[in-house]
Amino acid sequence: MNIGQAAKTTGLSAKSIRYYESQGLLQAQRQDNGYRHYDPASIKRLTLLARARRVGFSLDECAELLALLNDGQRQSKNVKRTVHDKIAQLDTQLENLTRMRNTLIELAERCNGDEQSQCAILNDLTEGERPMTFTLLDDSHNQLEQPNE
Amino acid sequence: MNIGQAAKTTGLSAKSIRYYESQGLLQAQRQDNGYRHYDPASIKRLTLLARARRVGFSLDECAELLALLNDGQRQSKNVKRTVHDKIAQLDTQLENLTRMRNTLIELAERCNGDEQSQCAILNDLTEGERPMTFTLLDDSHNQLEQPNE
DNA sequence: ATAAACCTTACCCCAAGGTTAAGGTCAACT
DNA sequence: AGTTGACCTTAACCTTGGGGTAAGGTTTAT
Numbered sequence: 001m002n003i004g005q006a007a008k009t010t011g012l013s014a015k016s017i018r019y020y021e022s023q024g025l026l027q028a029q030r031q032d033n034g035y036r037h038y039d040p041a042s043i044k045r046l047t048l049l050a051r052a053r054r055v056g057f058s059l060d061e062c063a064e065l066l067a068l069l070n071d072g073q074r075q076s077k078n079v080k081r082t083v084h085d086k087i088a089q090l091d092t093q094l095e096n097l098t099r100m101r102n103t104l105i106e107l108a109e110r111c112n113g114d115e116q117s118q119c120a121i122l123n124d125l126t127e128g129e130r131p132m133t134f135t136l137l138d139d140s141h142n143q144l145e146q147p148n149e
Numbered sequence: 150m151n152i153g154q155a156a157k158t159t160g161l162s163a164k165s166i167r168y169y170e171s172q173g174l175l176q177a178q179r180q181d182n183g184y185r186h187y188d189p190a191s192i193k194r195l196t197l198l199a200r201a202r203r204v205g206f207s208l209d210e211c212a213e214l215l216a217l218l219n220d221g222q223r224q225s226k227n228v229k230r231t232v233h234d235k236i237a238q239l240d241t242q243l244e245n246l247t248r249m250r251n252t253l254i255e256l257a258e259r260c261n262g263d264e265q266s267q268c269a270i271l272n273d274l275t276e277g278e279r280p281m282t283f284t285l286l287d288d289s290h291n292q293l294e295q296p297n298e
Numbered sequence: 299a300t301a302a303a304c305c306t307t308a309c310c311c312c313a314a315g316g317t318t319a320a321g322g323t324c325a326a327c328t
Numbered sequence: 329a330g331t332t333g334a335c336c337t338t339a340a341c342c343t344t345g346g347g348g349t350a351a352g353g354t355t356t357a358t
Contacts, residue, residue, distance in 0.1 A: 004304065014305090019346055033354060035305055044275045051274045055256075056249045059345075069271050076268035080260045083253050083270055090250045094243065100204045101239045104232050107204075113229035121228045122218050125200045126193045153335065163336090168315055182323060184336055208314075 003028075006038040010046040020049060025063055045069065056086060152177075155187040159195040169198060174212055194218065205235060 007014045021028055021036075026045055028036040038046070045066055052062045064082060068074045110120035156163045170177055170185075175194055177185040187195070194215055201211045213231060217223045259269035 002305075013346080015348090016346060018307095023345090033305080035354080047276075048271070048274045053345090054249075055252050056246075065271070065274070068268075069275065072266060074266045074268070075264045076260055076266065076270070077262040077264065079268045079270045080257055080262035083257045083260070087250060087253050087257070090246055090253070094246050094250070097205075097239055097243050097246070101236060101243070103204050104236050104239070108229055108232045108236070111225055111229045111232075113226040115224045115226065117221060117223045117225065119217075119223070119225035119228045121225070121232055122197070122214075125197045125214070126218065127196075151336075162315080164317090165315065167338095172314090182336080184323085202314090 001038040001043065003036050003038070006036075006043060006046060009043060010050045012046060012050050017046060020046075020059070023059055025049065025059065025066060056090060061086065150187045150192070152185050152187070155185075155192060155195060158192060159199045161195060161199050166195060169195075169208070172208055174198065174208065174215060205239060210235065 001009070003014045003017055006012075007017060010017075017026075017036075020026055026042065026049075028038065028042065031037050048065060048069060049062050052065055053059075057065065061082070065079070068079050068082070107121045107124055110124070112118070112120070150158070152163045152166055155161075156166060159166075166175075166185075169175055175191065175198075177187065177191065180186050197214060197218055198211050201214050202208075206214065210231070214228070217228050217231070256270045256273055259273070261267070261269070
């Protein structure tokens, strides 16, 4: 199977697959013409990558999952712990985003939202000592993948 | 006020302040020795940047807020709409993260988590057709700022 | 023969800065 | 003076996870 078909099969882009290889997450066999070849075991690894990425695992964490997948001596408790660690990270992110959201709600509530220039939001964001709940930036950076595309 | 003091006052790093300037969000006056100088109005703008960033606004969105701050003809409803747009974005992120979290919970529940190599998580992540709820990657990329540091 | 559809590597681009590096300035100390 | 330390300057590379494009080789079908 060539890279295009592997991409179609897994839902990854060809570019992503090459990137994963460059980062050492996979080795790809080559055909005589230099094209990459993917056998069923490779497709399995790519599928793991695709699905793990979708639920929030970083490439480093995906490498860990791949190592467990390839390890005949693995213990499923180690896999489960990895998943629980990721859930804890998501919980932290969710808390931070919720705090940010609450702060914005509070700001908006105090603003008249009319034709006047006087604005409680801008006042709160520029004035005095801690006019708003202390909040944290989220660690988000990937583009949101919209379901309908 | 030099950049170091401005950083301390606003909670930004000096590097961030220079970066914001390089991105056209501020202009800084220069002293005879080439050092940047920040007057109270500049500190106000930096404060807006610091606080808006903390609640999730991108630099582009911060530029919008700064433009409103500097606009004597502004209408507070426009500020309020900007905040509501950001709240809606946070809601989308929260939904995606929650979906991801739910998927991970489901995966973990089906795994024995023992000393055996057999693992429902790895099976679900590598096998067959859509073995798990369809989820989305979050758009997160910034490092989480831990409250205690 | 040639066009379409693959594949290859290599390069630059994004956010939002962090992290050195290499050097200029300033205030205080000896 | 000289020197130390704390501050400032710009420049340039690093991060994540690829997207986009260039310039070219291969394969398949017409």
